[in-house]
Amino acid sequence: xxLSDRKKRILRAIVETYIxxxxxxxxxxxxxxxxxxxxxxxxxxxxxxxxxxxxxxxPHTSAGRIPSAAGYRLxxxxxxxxxxxxxxxxxxxxxxxxxxxxxxxxxxxxxGKVLSQLSDYPVFTMAxxxxxxxVKRFDLLMVEENAFIAVVMTDSSVVKNKLxxxxxxxxxxxxxxxxxxxxxxxxxxSREEMEDTxxxxxxxxxxxxxxxxxxxVEFAMEVLSGQREQKFRTAGITHLLEHPEYxxxxxxxPLMAYLSEDTDEPRLPATxxxxxxxxxxxxxxxxxxxxxxxSVVMASYDIGDNMRGVIGVVGPTRMDxxxxxxxxxxxxDSLTRMFGKELPAPEDSEE
Amino acid sequence: xxLSDRKKRILRAIVETYIxxxxxxxxxxxxxxxxxxxxxxxxxxxxxxxxxxxxxxxPHTSAGRIPSAAGYRLxxxxxxxxxxxxxxxxxxxxxxxxxxxxxxxxxxxxxGKVLSQLSDYPVFTMAxxxxxxxVKRFDLLMVEENAFIAVVMTDSSVVKNKLxxxxxxxxxxxxxxxxxxxxxxxxxxSREEMEDTxxxxxxxxxxxxxxxxxxxVEFAMEVLSGQREQKFRTAGITHLLEHPEYxxxxxxxPLMAYLSEDTDEPRLPATxxxxxxxxxxxxxxxxxxxxxxxSVVMASYDIGDNMRGVIGVVGPTRMDxxxxxxxxxxxxDSLTRMFGKELPAPEDSEE
DNA sequence: TTTAGCACTCGGGGAATATGAGTGCTAAAC
DNA sequence: GTTTAGCACTCATATTCCCCGAGTGCTAAA
Numbered sequence: 001x002x003l004s005d006r007k008k009r010i011l012r013a014i015v016e017t018y019i020x021x022x023x024x025x026x027x028x029x030x031x032x033x034x035x036x037x038x039x040x041x042x043x044x045x046x047x048x049x050x051x052x053x054x055x056x057x058x059p060h061t062s063a064g065r066i067p068s069a070a071g072y073r074l075x076x077x078x079x080x081x082x083x084x085x086x087x088x089x090x091x092x093x094x095x096x097x098x099x100x101x102x103x104x105x106x107x108x109x110x111x112g113k114v115l116s117q118l119s120d121y122p123v124f125t126m127a128x129x130x131x132x133x134x135v136k137r138f139d140l141l142m143v144e145e146n147a148f149i150a151v152v153m154t155d156s157s158v159v160k161n162k163l164x165x166x167x168x169x170x171x172x173x174x175x176x177x178x179x180x181x182x183x184x185x186x187x188x189x190s191r192e193e194m195e196d197t198x199x200x201x202x203x204x205x206x207x208x209x210x211x212x213x214x215x216x217v218e219f220a221m222e223v224l225s226g227q228r229e230q231k232f233r234t235a236g237i238t239h240l241l242e243h244p245e246y247x248x249x250x251x252x253x254p255l256m257a258y259l260s261e262d263t264d265e266p267r268l269p270a271t272x273x274x275x276x277x278x279x280x281x282x283x284x285x286x287x288x289x290x291x292x293x294x295s296v297v298m299a300s301y302d303i304g305d306n307m308r309g310v311i312g313v314v315g316p317t318r319m320d321x322x323x324x325x326x327x328x329x330x331x332x333d334s335l336t337r338m339f340g341k342e343l344p345a346p347e348d349s350e351e
Numbered sequence: 352x353x354l355s356d357r358k359k360r361i362l363r364a365i366v367e368t369y370i371x372x373x374x375x376x377x378x379x380x381x382x383x384x385x386x387x388x389x390x391x392x393x394x395x396x397x398x399x400x401x402x403x404x405x406x407x408x409x410p411h412t413s414a415g416r417i418p419s420a421a422g423y424r425l426x427x428x429x430x431x432x433x434x435x436x437x438x439x440x441x442x443x444x445x446x447x448x449x450x451x452x453x454x455x456x457x458x459x460x461x462x463g464k465v466l467s468q469l470s471d472y473p474v475f476t477m478a479x480x481x482x483x484x485x486v487k488r489f490d491l492l493m494v495e496e497n498a499f500i501a502v503v504m505t506d507s508s509v510v511k512n513k514l515x516x517x518x519x520x521x522x523x524x525x526x527x528x529x530x531x532x533x534x535x536x537x538x539x540x541s542r543e544e545m546e547d548t549x550x551x552x553x554x555x556x557x558x559x560x561x562x563x564x565x566x567x568v569e570f571a572m573e574v575l576s577g578q579r580e581q582k583f584r585t586a587g588i589t590h591l592l593e594h595p596e597y598x599x600x601x602x603x604x605p606l607m608a609y610l611s612e613d614t615d616e617p618r619l620p621a622t623x624x625x626x627x628x629x630x631x632x633x634x635x636x637x638x639x640x641x642x643x644x645x646s647v648v649m650a651s652y653d654i655g656d657n658m659r660g661v662i663g664v665v666g667p668t669r670m671d672x673x674x675x676x677x678x679x680x681x682x683x684d685s686l687t688r689m690f691g692k693e694l695p696a697p698e699d700s701e702e
Numbered sequence: 703t704t705t706a707g708c709a710c711t712c713g714g715g716g717a718a719t720a721t722g723a724g725t726g727c728t729a730a731a732c
Numbered sequence: 733g734t735t736t737a738g739c740a741c742t743c744a745t746a747t748t749c750c751c752c753g754a755g756t757g758c759t760a761a762a
Binding site for chain 1: 757
């Protein structure tokens with residue numbers, strides 16, 4: 001059921017003015033903005049049609065029309081112009097990302113912050129290992145009589161360490177031995193497999209040695225969970241309050257709680273795995289209840305070979321999709337490029 | 352100018368009911384709650400006195416009275432009962448902290464979250480090295496042909512590492528040599544001293560070797576700044592919206608922006624160094640403009656020997672001081688105890 | 703098929719009004 | 733001297749009412 005060209009132009013005019021003004025759009029306004037040489041009455045007829053077909057809604061009789069979710073969807077899919085970024089903006093984005101000395105998390109955080117400032121909406125970020133992560137190697141370093149550093153490197157080249165205190169000292173050969181056991185028995189295993197192996201090992205190993213092994217392996221398991229775990233971060237939540245649909249606190253509160261780290265609840269649709277790069281979820285298309293009146297535009301990017309990240313913008317269904325998608329896709333591309341080139345494998349540690 | 356006992360009881364009743372109700376307190380309410388057997392007229396006279404002395408304010412003629420900053424101050428200093436925590440609460444706090452396998456940052460974050468839930472106010476946390484931080488030792492580990500791990504341990508026993516990629520491979524002796532240079536020339540130096548030393552070294556060192564040294568030293572400098580840098584984190588910002596004084600968005604917005612990481616501006620009064628353990632700043636006693644109508648209750652605690660942390664609660668001047676201080680001091684004590692015992696020196700790395 | 707015209711609807715804004723809690727003051731009572 | 737009752741006054745908030753105007757749907761003419 002294809003729409004006539006005129007209907008499309010009318011719909012587009014309505015979506016765009018509603019996005020700009022946040023107020024229902026009347027036939028008069030459409031007549032001026034759509035650039036059609038027809039009277040308001042004609043427009044009204046067309047608008048009535050569009051309402052019947054489900055692309056528009058009227059908040060109450062005798063106000064203008066506002067786009068429905070389906071209306072936004074059509075707009076996003078067919079009607080929307082792709083916006084160009086200004087040179088200042090691309091510059092800003094590049095600056096935010098090009099701090100190559102900085103580590104992964106901080107770059108991602110920074111990206112979220114800048115994207116939020118550029119789009120005037122809150123932004124969330126997420127990063128997680130794509131698939132099964134394992135430990136590639138263990139290293140142990142004696143630093144004091146009663147403490148050594150365990151260094152764990154995962155197959156996605158992430159390196160983490162921990163200072164481990166032990167009651168009695170450890171001789172060099174002992175340390176070598178420990179290292180050998182770890183590297184031979186626990187390399188290439190997933191978190192769960194490590195747990196199993198550790199359990200089995202307990203029975204036929206000297207208690208003292210086992211305890212040491214367990215300390216390091218537990219740390220390694222922690223590292224692996226940390227890798228798989230999706231770190232959800234947000235930036236610019238206060239931007240929410242700038243938009244009229246969240247002026248009432250009753251509306252703003254649940255969404256804000258959802259976005260801040262306050263709730264322990266499950267997060268956004270973890271579309272980390274979908275092949276698509278850009279994803280737009282409009283209002284009811286969202287699963288979570290807190291997002292029912294909210295749209296999410298998100299893009300994913302690769303971090304090295306083994307990780308994938310998502311960065312997304314959250315706002316009212318009346319979101320400036322053209323603006324947001326333009327900035328977002330540039331961001332995602334830049335991130336992929338930078339994590340591909342500058343950091344051949346994600347370097348890491350700290351904070 | 353000591354207040355009569357009766358005045359104190361009236362003031363206390365006013366502060367406590369105002370804290371509970373957020374509405375100006377009239378003479379009638381005071382008569383009932385203060386437990387004095389006098390009429391409302393007498394109370395009114397006393398309240399007039401208290402107003403003259405600056406402990407109370409009237410938002411407009413003919414509303415009840417509300418406490419002034421001085422009134423809160425007096426209440427906090429002399430009138431307030433120390434609250435007891437319920438067993439459930441102490442249990443909750445202990446649970447939050449006793450995840451000993453977790454690392455520093457995560458424990459602090461978790462503490463902030465729980466404190467926020469227990470107090471119904473937003474919470475901020477901060478941690479920083481107390482004084483001059485230096486590197487205690489360097490370790491280098493070859494992991495691939497063209498990459499090695501640099502491990503840096505500071506004198507506060509914080510260990511960080513980084514995977515460093517190099518164009519050409521490095522032989523074992525070369526690595527030993529590099530390690531020797533680093534450990535002999537850069538141990539015990541502050542960030543600034545390192546920079547100087549590095550500059551001086553540039554002239555009389557082979558370019559290739561110098562570049563390697565610089566890579567590692569730059570990383571070490573980053574680690575040191577990271578240590579000194581005060582990591583400001585918040586939890587439960589949305590609790591703000593629950594309190595009537597922030598019902599209007601105009602009021603909530605600036606404070607929220609201040610608390611979220613949205614602004615790059617300087618943070619809270621960095622009273623990391625003051626000897627006092629607990630600190631209450633009421634309204635105008637705060638320096639920052641965003642906090643003028645806001646009270647901050649904060650407590651500091653030790654993290655090992657070389658770091659100190661602050662955890663604080665932010666809320667309207669009409670804050671439930673008794674409740675907050677009780678929980679906060681328990682938290683701070685627990686944190687000190689746990690970082691003192693369980694983690695003799697703050698172990699570290701990751702996230 | 704488009705347009706002009708018109709009666710109708712309904713939300714928002716503003717003024718006027720009512721309400722009621724709380725005050726300050728005075729004069730009487732203790 | 734201190735406490736109390738009484739009373740007129742103030743002022744923020746809630747309620748009501750009314751008006752206005754934008755926008756609609758429908759009809760009849762172009």
